[in-house]
Amino acid sequence: MKSTGKQQTAGDQCAKCGACTAVCPVYQVTGRESHTARGRLHLLSRLTNPVSSVYGKIVSACLLCGACLDACPRKIDTLTPLIRAREQLPLAARYRFLEKFVARKTLASPRLLGGLASLRQKLLQHLPKTSGLWLKLALLPEDYAPEEAQPALPAGQPGGAPPVVSYFSGCLARYLSPDIGAATDFLTRWVTGSPLLIPGEQTCCGLASFAGGSREEARDLARKNIAAFAGHALPILTSCASCYSHLRSYPVLLADDPHWRSKAEDFAGRVREFSRFFLEAGLAPPASPVTAEQGDPAGIFYHDPCHLRFSPEKIMGQPRRLLANIMGAPPLELAGGPHCCGQGGLFHLAHPQLSQQILAVPMAQLLELSASHVVTTCSGCLLQWQQGLRQTEFSGRVCHMAVLLAGIIPQKGG
Ligand code: SF4
Ligand code: SF4
Incomplete structure (x- = not known):
């Protein structure tokens, strides 16, 4: 057959079998084909104007849950075209929703998270009551104080045996629920006899930036985290599944960066998921x-x-x-x-x-x-x-x- 010279897209590879529609949580509640991987792949191969509101709606209404990727018999990468499409969105469209902008910027700059708590009352006066950010801010305790925005300190007595495990806390355990970090430290002491090593320079894993289409911001955060855990070879335990998934993807994120690629591979190889870690460690x-x-x-x-x-x-x-x-x-x-x-x-x-x-x-x-x-x-x-x-x-x-x-x-x- 004569080659057309046109590169095959993920949409071209799709067999239209519908296996992805059966598992998509968004499709299950909307019944809209444009909310499925199949529909989105088809539309993205034909829509060329990232400024249009149709384009914005198509690329934003996805959880990035990975169910379609898991179900696809052709193993088509259903997520990368979507992430790439989000990167094409103009800034105005990306920042269309105040809450989305604030949330992503906040996660990228954890120092802002403490400030966000103190701003809650002011923000709540202006946000519509249906806003997801309103709901998120409403979860913060009434007496939450910005000065609490410090790394979760290891529980128990200082000293003792040196750490054999380091900890990537993620933004929730670090800023909003330090009890998660303290509990993880306690369990680690139980199985290893040592406290967690918690590098203070660590920052957001970058998943929010990546999913929001800000690839460079995500890469920058990845480099910061890799640097924060350099200088030792300890396993890196994290108590957050989303952080785990994203930390493990750093080698892909930095694949074209010759200075950071191998460091990213070493880093990702050291990351440990919470349940697996404590099961294998024999938590009694x-x-x-x-x-x-x-x-x-x-x-x-x-x-x-x-x-x-x-x-x-x-x-x-x-x-x-x-x-x-x-x-x-x-x-x-x-x-x-x-x-x-x-x-x-x-x-x-x-x-x-x-x-x-x-x-x-x-x-x-x-x-x-x-x-x-x-x-x-x-x-x-x-x-x-x-x-x-x-x-x-x-x-x-x-x-x-x-x-x-x-x-x-x-x-x-x-
Ligand atoms: S990743 Fe998106 S398209 Fe795929 S199943 Fe999840 S919500 Fe649906
Ligand atoms: S499961 Fe894969 S091949 Fe089948 S419709 Fe979805 S993307 Fe296409």
């Missing part, structure tokens, strides 16, 4: 039975972050085994199986109603379960479930798995 069950205050052993629901469920390693069994080991019973499961919570990084800010519609599906099933705890290991999913369940009759607790486990594992020698 408590010496005495778990009490009702600590958590009903048969009442724990674990939410799978999409960044783990659809990761190449498909990390789904390890968190369940870890919970079963410690609690003495397997976690509860939704009738329909694991389901996206609709948070999607900045998706819930740009599309708050869609985000809530997606969460409503697993939330309705959760409320049928009599769960005492909802636990997960992703900062975004955690905020989404906390915000969603606050508006229901749910009387249990929504917390990071580290916080649940640290409340159960007894103090050594205590």
